[in-house]
């Protein structure tokens with residue numbers, strides 16, 4: 467459903483932010499993308515979503531090449547940025563109606579979907595307000611609603627639970643599970659290891675632009691001796707990588 471093959475990217479000819487990265491996310495899977503600050507997680511997401519051009523490699527979304535068929539590929543993506551600071555002068559409902567029209571979703575279907583997801587996220591009351599007056603968490607929740615309106619095959623979230631209260635975090639995790647269980651793929655970056663362990667079918671670990679691991683939490687635990695928590699495993703992998711360089 468989502469496939470990266472030998473993807474590389476550097477900014478301004480500096481060290482590669484992403485280096486020969488390959489990974490895949492299958493239908494029905496939740497994939498957690500982990501790594502320390504500056505590892506290349508957001509850059510990878512910007513490459514997948516077509517926000518940044520690739521230097522080399524291939525990215526396919528539902529078999530559509532993000533560079534060769536960008537419009538078709540993007541129709542299959544729902545994206546939530548880490549700090550969603552767009553369309554600030556819109557009201558929440560205006561932003562969602564704009565997305566409805568962009569994706570050509572019938573009004574009645576969109577209304578049902580907005581009502582359904584916004585009520586789960588306790589956002590119905592806020593939709594008539596201006597986005598610029600929303601809190602960080604409210605902006606995030608609005609963009610989450612918007613990203614799901616067109617039922618994307620691949621749902622991509624950059625640090626989705628940052629700044630969310632426990633109830634909203636719980637709801638997002640349930641939305642991820644629902645979305646994957648409908649045969650879609652979910653790909654999200656996080657620093658929160660416990661959340662990756664709790665909801666992900668598989669995880670990828672990246673450091674300094676390179677993939678250190680891709681597989682299930684059980685597989686990673688088998689690979690690294692004498693460790694119990696994912697946090698210890700993560701620290702050990704990152705440490706080994708730094709010592710090797």
Ligand SMILES: Nc1ncnc2c1ncn2[C@@H]1O[C@H](COP(=O)(O)OP(=O)(O)OP(=O)(O)O)[C@@H](O)[C@H]1O
Pocket residue numbers: 477478483501502503504505506507508509510
């Ligand atoms: N727009 C940019 N211009 C130049 N360098 C950039 C740009 N965006 C990211 N970088 C660099 O690319 C590397 C990877 O950054 P990226 O934001 O992808 O990491 P990240 O894993 O998302 O980090 P964090 O967890 O801190 O958000 C870093 O060295 C960063 O300084």
